Amino acid sequence: MAVVGVLLAGFYLVAVAAAIVAFGEGILPIAIVGSILLIGIQYKVGKWAALRSVGAEDLPETQDSQIHQFVERVCREKDMKKPSLKIADMGVPNAFAVGRRGNGTVVISRELIQLLDRSELEGVIAHELAHID
Structure with a gap:
């Protein structure tokens, strides 16, 4: 940077x-x-x-509640406001964070969700949360 x-x-x-x-x-x-x-x-x-x-859309809690629960737990532990979660078809497994603390967004590709197991996906999401903390 x-x-x-x-x-x-x-x-x-x-x-x-x-x-x-x-x-x-x-x-x-x-x-x-x-x-x-x-x-x-x-x-x-x-x-x-x-x-x-990337055509990011809101990630409904009904679609993948485990991701929402993980993000809520990490945010509670780090005393930060939960960022909005979005999903996108990027053609490659990817995730990124935009915004800043209190107004952040984490975007996760559908390909990444399909490719990684739960613990790997949580590691990627935790990494993205660190960008906006």
């Missing part, structure tokens, strides 16, 4: 420098405000875009 953060910061700096070269120093305040707005938009839209990109 640090590498990606440095690369992203470098991208913004290069973009601002290119704008200054192309349009002069008068563009600097506009470039800074534009960069800040872009970061804000990415922050607000990122979670929605990630969930939409």
Whole structure:
């Protein structure tokens, strides 16, 4: 993540420098405000875009109550709010977490649920919960 953060910061700096070269120093305040707005938009839209990109749907408790019970137990032990749980057809076994503590979402692929046994699946879900804790 640090590498990606440095690369992203470098991208913004290069973009601002290119704008200054192309349009002069008068563009600097506009470039800074534009960069800040872009970061804000990415922050607000990122979670929605990630969930939409995989077609994530709510994981009903009736479909897999054991997953919900496990997440509730871990969240109770870690004193954290239970994240929303979603399921998606990703074509590969995968899971990921988006959001932050109190507003997180864990997405689990149907393929992962079919492939792993219960203890392995719980390990993956615990790992994803750690991302939003």
